[in-house]
Amino acid sequence: MLIIDHLTKKYGSKKAVDDLSLHIQRGEVYGFIGLNGAGKTTTLKSVAGILPFDSGEIRVAGTSVREDPLTCKKQMAYIPDNPDLYDFMTGNQYLNFIGDVFGISTEDRKSRIGKYAEIFGLTGDLDQSVAAYSHGMKQKLAIISAWMHRPQLILMDEPFVGLDPKASFSLKEMMRQVCDEGGAIFFSTHVLDVAEKLCDKVAIIREGKLIRSGTMDEVKGDESLEETFLELAEDTGDGSVC
Amino acid sequence: MLKTLIKKQFMEMFRGFFVNRKNGQAYSKGRSAFNITMFTILMLVIAASVGALASFFAITYLPLNLGWLYYSLLGTLALILGIFGSVFNTYAGLYKAKDNDLLISLPIPPVTIVLSRVAGVYGMALLYSGLVWIPALVVYQIFAGVTVLGLVFGLVLFFLLGALITVLTCILGWIVALASGKLKGKSIVKVLISVVFFLIYYFICFRLSSIMQSLANNAEAVGRAYASWGNVLYWLGKGAEGSVPHFLLFAAVSVVLALICLAVLSKTFLKLTLADTGAYASGKKTELVRTDIDRALFRRELMRFTSSSAYMLNCGLGLFLLPVLAVIVLVKRDSVLQVFFLIAQDMPVLAPILPVLAILIVFMISGLNLISTPSVSLEGKTLWLLKSLPVKPFDVLKAKLRLHERVSFIPVLFSALVLCLAFGTGAADTVLVLVACLLHVMLIARVGLVFGLKRPNFIWTSEITPIKQSLSLLFVMLINFAISIGVPILYLLTGGRLQVTAYLAAVAVVLALIDWLLQRWMRTKGCRIFEEL
Numbered sequence: 055m056l057i058i059d060h061l062t063k064k065y066g067s068k069k070a071v072d073d074l075s076l077h078i079q080r081g082e083v084y085g086f087i088g089l090n091g092a093g094k095t096t097t098l099k100s101v102a103g104i105l106p107f108d109s110g111e112i113r114v115a116g117t118s119v120r121e122d123p124l125t126c127k128k129q130m131a132y133i134p135d136n137p138d139l140y141d142f143m144t145g146n147q148y149l150n151f152i153g154d155v156f157g158i159s160t161e162d163r164k165s166r167i168g169k170y171a172e173i174f175g176l177t178g179d180l181d182q183s184v185a186a187y188s189h190g191m192k193q194k195l196a197i198i199s200a201w202m203h204r205p206q207l208i209l210m211d212e213p214f215v216g217l218d219p220k221a222s223f224s225l226k227e228m229m230r231q232v233c234d235e236g237g238a239i240f241f242s243t244h245v246l247d248v249a250e251k252l253c254d255k256v257a258i259i260r261e262g263k264l265i266r267s268g269t270m271d272e273v274k275g276d277e278s279l280e281e282t283f284l285e286l287a288e289d290t291g292d293g294s295v296c
Numbered sequence: 297m298l299k300t301l302i303k304k305q306f307m308e309m310f311r312g313f314f315v316n317r318k319n320g321q322a323y324s325k326g327r328s329a330f331n332i333t334m335f336t337i338l339m340l341v342i343a344a345s346v347g348a349l350a351s352f353f354a355i356t357y358l359p360l361n362l363g364w365l366y367y368s369l370l371g372t373l374a375l376i377l378g379i380f381g382s383v384f385n386t387y388a389g390l391y392k393a394k395d396n397d398l399l400i401s402l403p404i405p406p407v408t409i410v411l412s413r414v415a416g417v418y419g420m421a422l423l424y425s426g427l428v429w430i431p432a433l434v435v436y437q438i439f440a441g442v443t444v445l446g447l448v449f450g451l452v453l454f455f456l457l458g459a460l461i462t463v464l465t466c467i468l469g470w471i472v473a474l475a476s477g478k479l480k481g482k483s484i485v486k487v488l489i490s491v492v493f494f495l496i497y498y499f500i501c502f503r504l505s506s507i508m509q510s511l512a513n514n515a516e517a518v519g520r521a522y523a524s525w526g527n528v529l530y531w532l533g534k535g536a537e538g539s540v541p542h543f544l545l546f547a548a549v550s551v552v553l554a555l556i557c558l559a560v561l562s563k564t565f566l567k568l569t570l571a572d573t574g575a576y577a578s579g580k581k582t583e584l585v586r587t588d589i590d591r592a593l594f595r596r597e598l599m600r601f602t603s604s605s606a607y608m609l610n611c612g613l614g615l616f617l618l619p620v621l622a623v624i625v626l627v628k629r630d631s632v633l634q635v636f637f638l639i640a641q642d643m644p645v646l647a648p649i650l651p652v653l654a655i656l657i658v659f660m661i662s663g664l665n666l667i668s669t670p671s672v673s674l675e676g677k678t679l680w681l682l683k684s685l686p687v688k689p690f691d692v693l694k695a696k697l698r699l700h701e702r703v704s705f706i707p708v709l710f711s712a713l714v715l716c717l718a719f720g721t722g723a724a725d726t727v728l729v730l731v732a733c734l735l736h737v738m739l740i741a742r743v744g745l746v747f748g749l750k751r752p753n754f755i756w757t758s759e760i761t762p763i764k765q766s767l768s769l770l771f772v773m774l775i776n777f778a779i780s781i782g783v784p785i786l787y788l789l790t791g792g793r794l795q796v797t798a799y800l801a802a803v804a805v806v807l808a809l810i811d812w813l814l815q816r817w818m819r820t821k822g823c824r825i826f827e828e829l
Contacts, residue, residue, distance in 0.1 A: 154592030
């Protein structure tokens with residue numbers, strides 16, 4: 055579903071992402087973990103087509119993000135770590151806008167908005183201005199908009215931040231359902247317990263370099279993910295890539 | 297504390313000199329020096345042209361011993377320019393800044409926050425009014441000779457005039473904030489309140505100018521009628537000439553008004569700011585209906601425009617003034633015609649194209665519509681959305697242009713048509729004038745978007761920064777001014793050898809050609825720039 059091949063992204067002389075390669079298959083929930091500034095957001099933004107990269111290739115369902123970004127974007131959805139949405143719209147106006155961009159029929163958008171708004175308890179707030187939303191409500195709105203067009207690949211940057219426990223639970227269910235239906239999820243998180251329970255595969259990144267990736271068992275072995283991550287994060291050596 | 301906040305306020309205003317507002321990276325010292333030099337040159341050019349006007353006034357009034365009238369007239373001009381420069385910023389700057397919540401949450405007294413915000417307004421007032429007052433002061437010293445008292449009073453009065461402008465603009469900001477409490481979300485009503493205030497203010501100013509002008513023709517009458525002790529501008533003029541009592545009177549009035557204004561703003565700041573956090577129920581359910589991408593993008597732009605009174609006022613003022621112009625021409629047709637015929641007597645070559653010259657006023661006023669210029673910067677932190685969605689960059693840019701054009705076309709056509717009818721323009725000329733006006737709207741939309749793409753600013757805490765405090769806006773305004781003035785000047789240079797109809801057709805063709813070239817640029821380079829933002 056997603057192939058990241060030797061991705062390198064520099065900010066000036068600093069390499070934010072350094073020769074990173076990852077393959078994410080359909081049906082996989084893929085976790086992406088690393089310390090602050092490790093390069094997770096840069097990688098996700100590059101995949102989402104928001105950030106031009108210096109070298110390497112990113113393919114979504116076989117299509118190059120660099121060569122045909124529109125086709126890629128039609129198949130995926132991206133939720134940033136801090137969802138700055140249009141303050142001048144109401145929740146419904148925002149979702150309607152997203153529906154228009156993806157060409158979702160009136161019937162489908164009504165039923166999907168109704169379904170997801172109900173799940174997140176946002177139904178009564180959709181005619182409020184987005185400016186009035188809390189961080190958690192904006193996050194819920196961003197999630198609904200991402201799920202609305204049934205994307206094959208969903209990219210999420212710290213999706214659980216700001217969500218209440220019920221919404222977090224619902225999101226995890228929804229993530230699993232996307233993968234069960236043949237889609238894929240690639241998300242970054244600092245909540246290692248969630249990653250350990252939810253992810254089929256996980257990648258650990260440090261200073262822009264991939265230091266370990268694979269199935270949960272391959273990455274953590276007999277230790278907990280937290281212990282493995284802390285060991286790898288503190289390791290000043292080159293690290294090894296699985 | 298106050299010093300820190302004021303420093304922060306001014307850092308944001310002048311940040312563009314030192315930091316790339318597209319990516320937040322600091323410029324090199326050389327680039328910063330270049331930016332400051334270019335800005336200084338621009339200001340000096342404007343000041344020099346005001347200096348030329350001041351020289352004309354000095355030659356006229358100083359020999360008649362009417363130095364105070366010289367200062368009063370230019371003081372009025374400085375007041376008008378200063379108000380224009382800051383009047384529509386004040387509400388957004390005081391009550392809508394994004395860091396209001398942060399500052400209120402900190403242990404800072406409201407009066408300190410208000411003072412720092414007002415300092416920003418005061419800075420803008422000084423910048424704009426200084427463009428008139430400083431050249432006026434210099435020219436006066438050249439023509440009348442340098443006196444220490446006159447120079448010192450002139451300089452102090454510059455700062456006091458800035459305070460007076462700040463008071464007037466803060467009153468408007470405060471009224472709009474008060475109204476906002478009652479009219480949550482009704483941006484258009486806030487705009488109308490501001491426009492009415494604006495028109496009343498300028499009506500008074502114009503009346504004042506005409507009274508002064510007529511009095512200036514009769515020195516006796518001036519002495520009798522204007523030397524009363526109830527005219528603030530008279531005190532200003534006399535004070536600048538070196539009269540101690542008048543100087544003190546003007547200073548006292550300015551300072552007292554400023555103190556009262558500060559007290560009122562501080563007392564009501566928390567209530568008004570916290571009451572206007574944007575949290576409101578729209579009360580209207582959105583109909584979930586499918587539309588195409590073009591329409592969705594256009595609607596998004598329209599929603600942004602109509603949701604912000606600051607955006608509408610600062611970048612769409614022409615939309616409100618054009619119909620006012622048309623109504624004035626309809627109601628006062630004879631007086632307006634009389635003015636033009638008087639000019640025509642002085643410049644016979646103008647007579648055949650007087651109606652066309654009058655119509656060019658439409659260019660000037662419609663050039664106040666700068667909707668497309670800040671539209672890229674206004675994406676701010678939400679830019680990620682457009683970039684992550686499957687929309688073509690050109691579709692986004694097209695929607696921005698369409699908003700500018702669609703909201704401008706009707707008022708522009710209406711006022712141009714009314715002017716043509718009032719001046720008895722022939723059918724062919726009328727059609728050409730209408731076409732030229734439409735092409736001019738398209739041109740300003742494109743020029744504005746070019747500047748918006750080339751000089752974007754995504755890092756701001758108040759939307760006023762891209763909407764008002766942007767060099768791009770100034771450049772587009774200057775370009776519009778050059779076009780508006782250039783069209784009649786070029787005609788004059790032909791010495792009347794060209795038929796008006798042919799000339800209008802040529803203007804339309806040239807405008808269409810430039811529009812086409814800019815559209816091509818937008819499709820290619822403009823899209824690439826947008827992709828790389």
